[in-house]
Amino acid sequence: MIGAAGCAPSQTRAAEGDRPEAPDGAWQRVRDEFALSPAWIHMTGFLLASHPRPVREAIEALRRQLDENPVDALHEHDDTSPVREAAAAYMGVRAEEIALTDSTTMGLATLYLGLPLKAGDEILTTVHDHYSTQESLRLAAERTGASIRKITLYDRASAATAAGMAEAIAKALTPATRVVAITWVHSSSGVKTPVRAIADAVAAANQGRTPEERILVCVDGVHGFGVDDVTMADLGCDFFAAGCHKWIFGPRGTGVLWGKAELWPRLRPSIPHFGEEGYKAWMRAQPAPPTNANMMSPGGFHSFEHRWALPAAFAFHRRIGKDKVAERIHALNRRCKEGLAGMKHVTLHTPLDDGISAGLVCFEIAGMTPVAVVARLREKKIIASTAPYATSYVRVAPSLVTSEADVEAVLREVRALA
Numbered sequence: 001m002i003g004a005a006g007c008a009p010s011q012t013r014a015a016e017g018d019r020p021e022a023p024d025g026a027w028q029r030v031r032d033e034f035a036l037s038p039a040w041i042h043m044t045g046f047l048l049a050s051h052p053r054p055v056r057e058a059i060e061a062l063r064r065q066l067d068e069n070p071v072d073a074l075h076e077h078d079d080t081s082p083v084r085e086a087a088a089a090y091m092g093v094r095a096e097e098i099a100l101t102d103s104t105t106m107g108l109a110t111l112y113l114g115l116p117l118k119a120g121d122e123i124l125t126t127v128h129d130h131y132s133t134q135e136s137l138r139l140a141a142e143r144t145g146a147s148i149r150k151i152t153l154y155d156r157a158s159a160a161t162a163a164g165m166a167e168a169i170a171k172a173l174t175p176a177t178r179v180v181a182i183t184w185v186h187s188s189s190g191v192k193t194p195v196r197a198i199a200d201a202v203a204a205a206n207q208g209r210t211p212e213e214r215i216l217v218c219v220d221g222v223h224g225f226g227v228d229d230v231t232m233a234d235l236g237c238d239f240f241a242a243g244c245h246k247w248i249f250g251p252r253g254t255g256v257l258w259g260k261a262e263l264w265p266r267l268r269p270s271i272p273h274f275g276e277e278g279y280k281a282w283m284r285a286q287p288a289p290p291t292n293a294n295m296m297s298p299g300g301f302h303s304f305e306h307r308w309a310l311p312a313a314f315a316f317h318r319r320i321g322k323d324k325v326a327e328r329i330h331a332l333n334r335r336c337k338e339g340l341a342g343m344k345h346v347t348l349h350t351p352l353d354d355g356i357s358a359g360l361v362c363f364e365i366a367g368m369t370p371v372a373v374v375a376r377l378r379e380k381k382i383i384a385s386t387a388p389y390a391t392s393y394v395r396v397a398p399s400l401v402t403s404e405a406d407v408e409a410v411l412r413e414v415r416a417l418a
């Protein structure tokens with residue numbers, strides 16, 4: 001399986017400490033591609049990626065090239081098509097539909113501040129969305145006069161249902177709604193929203209609307225991207241922003257913003273693009289051409305060795321297989337959730353159902369603050385995190401960088417906190 005994936009062991013971890021030999025040889029070879037400290041159990045891979053070997057090597061080669069001759073390197077890689085093509089192949093879309101960003105946040109702000117909103121328009125979003133969505137929307141509303149309506153998709157995360165979430169959105173659409181701004185996987189609770197069902201409900205509401213009145217479904221996809229085996233067509237949304245430096249294991253400071261080809265001309269960049277389209281028109285004192293995805297990639301120089309190395313991360317995932325990645329992450333998360341669900345002193349907030357959860361597990365322990373739980377786990381060399389939301393839970397993320405033994409260690413230490 002993974003052997004065929006071409007992820008041959010290269011730099012085996014120096015020492016596995018007292019951890020038992022993993023029975024999952026193929027997945028061990030995947031884990032061996034990371035230079036993570038074996039002193040820790042890394043349950044927070046979802047925050048910021050450790051670069052796997054192929055990504056490290058690609059970055060290093062490009063860094064050398066840039067250090068030897070920055071200008072020639074710049075000219076050689078001027079055309080970002082290879083990066084956009086790699087992302088497009090992974091996402092099942094066309095390269096021309098992708099803007100390159102530095103993060104999820106940059107993608108969301110680029111999108112929401114670029115939309116043609118005006119006073120009287122309504123943005124429908126939810127109380128579950130991350131700071132990056134909510135603040136981008138607030139800034140967009142402030143500038144355009146559009147209003148924001150925030151709804152609840154579920155009262156208790158553990159009792160959320162796909163039908164209930166889609167229905168909540170469907171019911172909240174009004175003739176003034178122009179944007180539905182949602183997050184694929186909530187990093188507050190681990191709930192995965194039914195993007196397809198929401199997009200279908202919006203499509204029904206769009207019947208008979210003019211293109212300008214059409215409601216756009218915009219998604220912060222970062223915690224499903226690199227986890228679930230879907231294409232953009234499967235999701236059915238209009239725009240999708242994600243950083244590539246979390247589950248994709250891309251170079252830190254990389255991200256993508258995808259949108260349907262026909263929608264890009266409706267957007268306006270906030271940061272001038274450095275590609276041919278805009279620059280040529282400016283040099284000739286001509287009006288800017290209609291906006292396309294490339295023109296929505298914020299310009300200026302970037303940490304280019306990271307941006308240009310991004311294809312290595314998509315190749316890493318595709319060599320393993322998107323289906324195998326999804327299966328593996330879900331299996332480890334199921335094991336973790338089922339273990340936690342059986343403990344009396346634990347309240348598991350993430351649904352057990354694979355259909356509405358992904359790679360994040362959120363929980364609380366009776367009588368302890370989430371901060372205290374994370375601190376106690378750190379004493380046992382387990383890195384967990386607290387969710388940066390008004391209501392905060394403990395988060396762990398079993399992923400490709402963790403093993404069954406790591407999940408069992410988390411369960412053992414949580415059990416010991418009873």
Ligand SMILES: Cc1ncc(COP(=O)(O)O)c(C=O)c1O
Nearest residue numbers: 103104105130132187220222243
């Ligand atoms: C749901 C969600 N969206 C966006 C972000 C920010 O991502 P980035 O660092 O890529 O901007 C985070 C957290 O890091 C998140 O949890």
